[in-house]
Amino acid sequence: MSGNGLAPETRARLIQACVRIVGPDGVVSCPEEVRVYDCDALTFFRGLPPDVVVLPTSTQQVAELSRLCYELGIPFLPRGAGTGLSGGATPAAGGLMVALTRMTRILELDLVNRMATVEAGCVNLALTRAVERHGLFYAPDPASQAACTIGGNVAENAGGPHCLKYGVTTNHVLGATVVLPGGEVLRLGGKVSEAPGYDLLGVFTGAEGTLGICTEVTVRLTPQPEAVKTILAVFRSVEEASSAVSGVIARGIIPVAMELLDRETVKAVEAHARAGYPLDAGAVLLIELDGPRAEVETEAVEVEAVCRAQGCLEVRVARTEEERALLWKGRKEAAGAFGRIAHHYYLQDAVVPRTKLPQVLREIEEVGARYGIKIANVAHAGDGNLHPMICVDPDVPGCEARALEAGSEIMRRCIEAGGTVTGEHGVGLEKREYLRMMYAPADLSIMQRVRGVFDPAGLCNPGKIFPHPGEAGAVAAG
Amino acid sequence: MSLGTDLGQALRALFGAEGLLTGGATEAYRIGRNRPEAALRPADEAALSRVLAIAWAGGLAVVPWGGGSHQSIGNPPERYDLALDLTRLDRLVAHDPGDLTATAQAGIRLADLARRLAEHGQFLPLDVPLPERATLGGALATRLSGPLRCRYGTARDLVLGLRVAHADGTISKAGARVVKNATGYDVTKLYLGSHGTLGIILEATFRLYPRPEVERGWWLRAPDLATVQALANRVLGSHLVPSRVELMEGGAAQACGLGGNGLLVCVSGLPEAVAGQRADLERMAGACGLRLAEIPDGPPVWKAVSDFPWGGAGMAHAGLEALWRGGVLPADCAKAVQAIQAALPQRVQAAVAATVSHGALRGAFRAETAGALVQGLNAAREALVGLGGYLVVQRLPDAARNGLDVWGRPPDGLGVMRRLKAAFDPKGILNPGRFVGGL
Numbered sequence: 023m024s025g026n027g028l029a030p031e032t033r034a035r036l037i038q039a040c041v042r043i044v045g046p047d048g049v050v051s052c053p054e055e056v057r058v059y060d061c062d063a064l065t066f067f068r069g070l071p072p073d074v075v076v077l078p079t080s081t082q083q084v085a086e087l088s089r090l091c092y093e094l095g096i097p098f099l100p101r102g103a104g105t106g107l108s109g110g111a112t113p114a115a116g117g118l119m120v121a122l123t124r125m126t127r128i129l130e131l132d133l134v135n136r137m138a139t140v141e142a143g144c145v146n147l148a149l150t151r152a153v154e155r156h157g158l159f160y161a162p163d164p165a166s167q168a169a170c171t172i173g174g175n176v177a178e179n180a181g182g183p184h185c186l187k188y189g190v191t192t193n194h195v196l197g198a199t200v201v202l203p204g205g206e207v208l209r210l211g212g213k214v215s216e217a218p219g220y221d222l223l224g225v226f227t228g229a230e231g232t233l234g235i236c237t238e239v240t241v242r243l244t245p246q247p248e249a250v251k252t253i254l255a256v257f258r259s260v261e262e263a264s265s266a267v268s269g270v271i272a273r274g275i276i277p278v279a280m281e282l283l284d285r286e287t288v289k290a291v292e293a294h295a296r297a298g299y300p301l302d303a304g305a306v307l308l309i310e311l312d313g314p315r316a317e318v319e320t321e322a323v324e325v326e327a328v329c330r331a332q333g334c335l336e337v338r339v340a341r342t343e344e345e346r347a348l349l350w351k352g353r354k355e356a357a358g359a360f361g362r363i364a365h366h367y368y369l370q371d372a373v374v375p376r377t378k379l380p381q382v383l384r385e386i387e388e389v390g391a392r393y394g395i396k397i398a399n400v401a402h403a404g405d406g407n408l409h410p411m412i413c414v415d416p417d418v419p420g421c422e423a424r425a426l427e428a429g430s431e432i433m434r435r436c437i438e439a440g441g442t443v444t445g446e447h448g449v450g451l452e453k454r455e456y457l458r459m460m461y462a463p464a465d466l467s468i469m470q471r472v473r474g475v476f477d478p479a480g481l482c483n484p485g486k487i488f489p490h491p492g493e494a495g496a497v498a499a500g
Numbered sequence: 501m502s503l504g505t506d507l508g509q510a511l512r513a514l515f516g517a518e519g520l521l522t523g524g525a526t527e528a529y530r531i532g533r534n535r536p537e538a539a540l541r542p543a544d545e546a547a548l549s550r551v552l553a554i555a556w557a558g559g560l561a562v563v564p565w566g567g568g569s570h571q572s573i574g575n576p577p578e579r580y581d582l583a584l585d586l587t588r589l590d591r592l593v594a595h596d597p598g599d600l601t602a603t604a605q606a607g608i609r610l611a612d613l614a615r616r617l618a619e620h621g622q623f624l625p626l627d628v629p630l631p632e633r634a635t636l637g638g639a640l641a642t643r644l645s646g647p648l649r650c651r652y653g654t655a656r657d658l659v660l661g662l663r664v665a666h667a668d669g670t671i672s673k674a675g676a677r678v679v680k681n682a683t684g685y686d687v688t689k690l691y692l693g694s695h696g697t698l699g700i701i702l703e704a705t706f707r708l709y710p711r712p713e714v715e716r717g718w719w720l721r722a723p724d725l726a727t728v729q730a731l732a733n734r735v736l737g738s739h740l741v742p743s744r745v746e747l748m749e750g751g752a753a754q755a756c757g758l759g760g761n762g763l764l765v766c767v768s769g770l771p772e773a774v775a776g777q778r779a780d781l782e783r784m785a786g787a788c789g790l791r792l793a794e795i796p797d798g799p800p801v802w803k804a805v806s807d808f809p810w811g812g813a814g815m816a817h818a819g820l821e822a823l824w825r826g827g828v829l830p831a832d833c834a835k836a837v838q839a840i841q842a843a844l845p846q847r848v849q850a851a852v853a854a855t856v857s858h859g860a861l862r863g864a865f866r867a868e869t870a871g872a873l874v875q876g877l878n879a880a881r882e883a884l885v886g887l888g889g890y891l892v893v894q895r896l897p898d899a900a901r902n903g904l905d906v907w908g909r910p911p912d913g914l915g916v917m918r919r920l921k922a923a924f925d926p927k928g929i930l931n932p933g934r935f936v937g938g939l
Contacts (some may be wrong), residue, residue: 135829190682208916215858216654217890218911219910219917220920224656224686224688225686225687229685271599314776314780315776316775317769375596375601376598402680440677449682449684457684460676464672465672469687473685487684
């Protein structure tokens with residue numbers, strides 16, 4: 023069944039109004055079809071399906087839809103490609119889902135100023151494809167970049183392996199057209215930087231679609247580096263590999279990416295993608311340097327020396343673009359590879375100070391042993407951003423509950439180590455309760471004030487981010 | 501509201517008679533024609549929080565004060581009861597070299613902070629003007645930046661977390677101490693550049709960078725600004741990773757010990773890499789008909805450039821001065837300077853520099869009379885607005901205050917900003933009226 027108790031007549035009015043605003047081909051309301059929209063890529067948490075899904079084609083239409091929801095008192099939420107990993111685009115309260123996937127145009131490429139303006143539904147990789155022949159690229163590269171939308175990236179402040187050097191979405195967004203809850207359209211920021219005023223764009227970015235719906239985004243484009251070097255370093259243990267990470271940083275080198283894969287991950291990846299990682303490795307580090315050729319060459323020698331000093335067994339440098347692509351293939355398909363060794367897995371996201379990586383990774387191993395659950399680790403190690411993959415077998419009674427408990431304990435360890443509960447996936451539905459571990463009531467009340475200013479009726483993507491005492495929230499499903 | 505007996509007593513009880521500056525002793529905290537009733541220098545967060553609670557209860561208007569180096573920015577406060585001096589909160593709270601992060605209190609002078617970080621070969625690439633006087637908190641509250649933003653970005657990119665005191669004295673934190681965080685709203689962004697009108701920054705955690713082994717810079721003097729811009733576009737669109745790309749017209753160049761219109765380009769890093777980039781830069785310059793002149797004694801020049809126009813170098817002049825910043829598209833910097841030059845009345849002298857990567861202009865105007873100065877600023881603002889940009893006046897003589905709004909046209913979203921101000925500071929006691937649109 024669809025919907026969350028919208029009275030039939032309200033639902034009918036909603037559908038009718040949506041059809042009037044976007045036309046009949048842009049409205050999805052039959053129960054079987056709206057079910058598809060009941061979660062994002064965090065399939066662990068399913069919400070209540072939206073009552074109606076609407077696919078607008080312009081900012082004006084989004085504004086009318088937002089006004090409509092405010093008039094009828096109906097909850098609504100935006101959705102891009104639905105690749106998010108924290109339930110940000112999972113409806114928590116039914117209502118109207120505004121899917122931006124028909125707004126995919128690149129509106130302007132301003133090459134001399136190295137900026138692009140796109141509609142929110144423009145796919146991340148499509149932008150880089152459109153500008154690469156001009157020697158430019160769009161730097162934030164979440165793993166889902168072939169599918170995820172730039173509007174969704176703004177909502178989640180998406181990262182990616184290469185943000186160690188280039189920064190996350192917020193560092194690349196210059197402006198946005200946003201529709202506030204209630205329908206007001208605002209242009210935040212813009213191509214000219216730092217006009218006076220509060221940085222509304224800064225707080226909107228990463229607000230997980232709770233402060234309004236972004237319909238157009240202006241981003242900075244980055245010139246392609248002259249040279250790229252990708253290095254695979256093989257270690258006996260995770261401790262050695264993560265010490266090498268700190269060693270590289272301490273040498274004053276900031277690679278564009280430093281990815282760590284532990285033994286379990288390497289095994290899964292090799293069975294699936296055959297990237298050529300040695301199966302006997304305790305851990306591997308995938309290190310990429312980019313920049314002016316002379317700099318990359320010099321730094322590569324230093325990186326190798328640091329790895330060797332940490333007891334690295336082998337260092338391989340990709341000599342061709344094919345070899346480089348193969349090394350990355352293993353990393354990029356790590357999540358997919360897990361499908362082979364576990365029916366389900368629960369992908370975590372936490373950040374610790376990078377010097378604490380060896381300690382925290384050891385603790386995660388202990389947690390796994392204690393709960394009798396296999397936990398594999400992939401990490402954007404250069405940032406201290408961990409992605410433990412907690413394997414779940416739904417056929418084993420109690421396994422899911424243990425997985426969630428283990429996840430919670432890992433979070434606690436990360437916070438105790440001075441870290442944070444999400445580095446790039448966002449809070450969404452998944453981590454609302456963890457927020458209290460990290461922020462005191464006074465800290466959260468400030469965020470609530472911001473929320474109240476943008477969305478006084480609390481109808482825009484309700485049930486996300488903030489811990490709600492007593493609320494049932496999402497239903498965990500296998 | 502003035503500082504009544506009760507409130508005065510409450511503050512004296514906290515600070516003692518000597519700790520509470522009143523009367524003539526508050527002269528150091530003057531902003532234009534306004535002087536506070538009292539000034540306080542709390543020794544720690546707890547004392548500061550109590551001061552705010554007292555001010556909140558009594559509706560006293562509070563102006564947070566750092567080094568005082570850039571207090572000229574903004575409207576004069578609508579009300580000014582207390583100056584809250586943060587310079588005793590000056591500790592480097594934590595520095596984790598392996599994590600490339602540090603946490604420091606707001607009152608630390610930027611130059612002192614830089615010295616401490618340098619002990620571990622690291623630095624905070626926030627090269628705001630006058631770092632010997634300016635404090636970290638002030639730099640963040642005003643969100644000033646300098647030429648290094650070309651490579652490292654601004655406070656927006658560097659700050660990871662903040663501790664903030666609110667109007668009623670409560671203290672909250674925003675962000676975290678790690679380099680990547682997507683937990684809840686990024687409220688840090690709201691405080692940065694809000695000129696103390698939403699809360700008072702007490703402490704900041706920020707990203708650090710390793711100090712480069714070498715930094716070299718070249719002055720590329722050009723016959724005209726269009727050529728300077730053409731070279732800048734080429735450099736910024738290339739694989740080069742310059743640390744500074746500054747377009748400077750003759751007046752600004754002269755103030756920094758350089759001659760003529762030109763482009764300053766700096767490159768830093770490992771010596772071999774810098775040499776490689778130099779060769780590429782030379783090729784690009786050659787294609788624009790320009791030659792590289794290496795700046796032999798770099799650091800004093802970099803400092804003069806980042807201090808410009810606040811440094812007062814080359815100020816051998818009589819009369820009045822105004823300082824401003826502005827913004828245009830990166831590729832329009834030369835056009836903007838030319839438009840300003842064409843629009844200025846003859847009686848106004850100008851010096852202008854631009855951080856081309858971000859289209860960030862900064863300049864000084866000088867004139868004999870307040871009228872001429874105002875006329876010049878209005879003409880320059882109109883020129884920049886004509887290019888889709890803006891101009892913010894950062895310092896001007898009191899005599900010229902009446903003639904213009906220092907902030908210019910309020911931005912889109914002023915309504916939301918007003919509601920934010922009301923939600924964060926419902927009694928309007930934090931720096932009232934100083935920011936754009938009277939926020």
